[in-house]
Amino acid sequence: MKSVKIKDKEFELFLTQETIETAIDNIAQKISDDLKDKNPLFICVLNGSFMFASELMKRVSIPLEVSFVKMSSYDGTESTGKIKEICGLEEDITGRTVVIVEDIVDTGYTMSRMLEQLTAQKPAEIKVVTLLLKPDALKTKVQLDYVALEIPSDFIVGYGLDCDGYGRNYPNIYKIKS
Ligand code: 5GP
Ligand code: MG
Numbered sequence: 001m002k003s004v005k006i007k008d009k010e011f012e013l014f015l016t017q018e019t020i021e022t023a024i025d026n027i028a029q030k031i032s033d034d035l036k037d038k039n040p041l042f043i044c045v046l047n048g049s050f051m052f053a054s055e056l057m058k059r060v061s062i063p064l065e066v067s068f069v070k071m072s073s074y075d076g077t078e079s080t081g082k083i084k085e086i087c088g089l090e091e092d093i094t095g096r097t098v099v100i101v102e103d104i105v106d107t108g109y110t111m112s113r114m115l116e117q118l119t120a121q122k123p124a125e126i127k128v129v130t131l132l133l134k135p136d137a138l139k140t141k142v143q144l145d146y147v148a149l150e151i152p153s154d155f156i157v158g159y160g161l162d163c164d165g166y167g168r169n170y171p172n173i174y175k176i177k178s
Pocket of ligand 1: 157
């Protein structure tokens with residue numbers, strides 16, 4: 001499909017499945033080389049990363065474990081605004097190599113918060129993998145070890161990413177028409 005419509009919003013084709021999965025091949029290779037013998041625990045952040053996580057995991061050829069978490073928002077104080085907390089992590093990550101698998105890093109606040117909370121649990125090391133990065137949108141310095149694709153700051157859907165809950169199932173990525 002060249003374009004899609006979700007509710008009243010129009011989106012145009014931006015990245016094909018082939019482009020995305022070639023980029024995933026590349027980082028999967030690097031991760032396999034870098035983390036062999038480390039018995040890593042991959043922590044995939046739902047909902048957005050489900051499709052990326054599945055394609056990435058098929059391509060990483062070393063012994064590893066996979067787990068899933070969500071970042072749930074709650075209202076903080078007036079100064080802190082919405083606070084995001086990791087929810088659903090059942091594994092003990094003490095002393096382990098942990099790999100966070102995210103769909104997209106935009107301002108970087110979500111990833112910073114995740115890193116803060118996971119670091120408090122004393123893993124041996126944390127690596128960050130993201131399918132997409134919007135470098136111009138970053139508002140905080142954040143650790144990023146593997147970035148599959150860098151994109152402009154436009155709003156996108158597909159390949160796990162949603163618009164009001166819809167569009168996550170598209171095998172391509174679409175960007176909003178301006
Ligand atoms: P950050 O905290 O880095 O600003 O935002 C990260 C989260 O914002 C992502 O995990 C994702 O849920 C959402 N997000 C950021 N940019 C986009 C986008 O272009 N499309 C969609 N669907 N979600 C986005
Ligand atoms: Mg996400």
